[in-house]
Amino acid sequence: MQSVRQIAEAIVRREGGFVNDPDDPGGATNHGVTIGTMRRLGVDVDGDGDVDVTDVRQLSQTKAVDIFIRHYFDGPGLAKLPAVLQASVFDMQVNAGTHAVRILQRLLNDMGHTLRVDGALGPLTLGAARQAAVDAPHHLADAYGIARRNYYYRLADKRPKSRKYARRRNGGKGGWIVRAEEFIAAKYHLSLEDHRERTASWA
Numbered sequence: 001m002q003s004v005r006q007i008a009e010a011i012v013r014r015e016g017g018f019v020n021d022p023d024d025p026g027g028a029t030n031h032g033v034t035i036g037t038m039r040r041l042g043v044d045v046d047g048d049g050d051v052d053v054t055d056v057r058q059l060s061q062t063k064a065v066d067i068f069i070r071h072y073f074d075g076p077g078l079a080k081l082p083a084v085l086q087a088s089v090f091d092m093q094v095n096a097g098t099h100a101v102r103i104l105q106r107l108l109n110d111m112g113h114t115l116r117v118d119g120a121l122g123p124l125t126l127g128a129a130r131q132a133a134v135d136a137p138h139h140l141a142d143a144y145g146i147a148r149r150n151y152y153y154r155l156a157d158k159r160p161k162s163r164k165y166a167r168r169r170n171g172g173k174g175g176w177i178v179r180a181e182e183f184i185a186a187k188y189h190l191s192l193e194d195h196r197e198r199t200a201s202w203a
Contacts, residue, residue, distance in 0.1 A: 004079070007087045008068045011094050012061050014179060020053065023161040028056045031064035032094055041067065068094055076101065077121045082133035084141045088183040092148055095179070099151065101125070107147045108132055145184035152176040153198060160203065167199045 002010075015032030026034035033043075038051050038059070045055040045063075072093045073079065078086055085104070092100035098119030105117045105125055113128040132140050156166040156176075166174040173181075173195050181189050190198070 001083060002087065004069055004073055004086075004090075005065065007090055008065045008073070009061075010087075011068055011091050012064050014091070014182075015064075015094070018057050020056075023164070028053045030056045030059045031061055033059055033064050033067055037067070037071075041071065043067070077126075080121060080126050081129055082140070084133055084137065085129060085144060088141060088144050088148065091179070091183065096151075103147050103151055104129065104144060107143055111136075111143075142184050142188050145180055146188060149177060149180035149184070149190075152180060156199075156202070163199070163202050167195075167202065171196050171199075 012031045015029075018028070018030040020028040026036060028035040033056070035051065035053065035056050037043075038055060042051065043055065043059070043063070044051050045058040068090075073090050076093060076098075078090050078093065081089060089100050089104060092103065101119045101121055102117050105115045105119075108125070108128040109115055109117070111128075111132055113124075113131075115125055115128060136143070152166050156163040164174060165176045167177075168174050172192060173190070177190070177195065
């Protein structure tokens with residue numbers, strides 16, 4: 001089983017380097033760490049008294065890994081989740097904040113539990129997740145990954161500027177969908193035809 005640091009290092013590789021896409025609400029980002037996160041945490045890389053785009057550019061991969069472990073894994077208490085869920089929920093926590101746990105809570109509700117969808121890993125959510133891991137040990141990770149994929153599609157449905165993250169210019173799967181499917185068994189990956197059908201209504 002991968003260590004938390006190995007999972008975080010994989011997230012950093014998946015996120016890539018510096019980008020400052022005007023269509024991305026997160027703004028300037030490096031290794032998956034946004035300028036907003038750096039400002040909130042006071043990560044002043046160049047030591048000039050403020051946190052700006054220069055600091056984002058200079059952020060190291062090692063520092064990004066440390067931020068992810070401390071604030072996106074340890075902070076929300078992801079270590080309390082069943083091991084089968086930790087990598088995917090951690091990756092989603094980095095990518096979409098508390099939506100990661102909200103997706104899990106909705107999935108668990110669909111599985112028969114009764115949880116408030118609040119994005120917090122309280123005792124009821126953790127208990128339901130542990131029970132789901134017992135009831136469906138070979139399917140829970142896939143079910144969560146599919147729920148992630150559906151979340152991305154719905155987000156792009158609502159926000160046209162985000163569609164480029166879910167669908168490439170040639171109609172293929174965009175980064176969001178590829179990312180979600182990294183945590184889903186190959187037999188549950190959408191075919192290119194299915195993906196194009198799902199996104200056909202987009203301009």
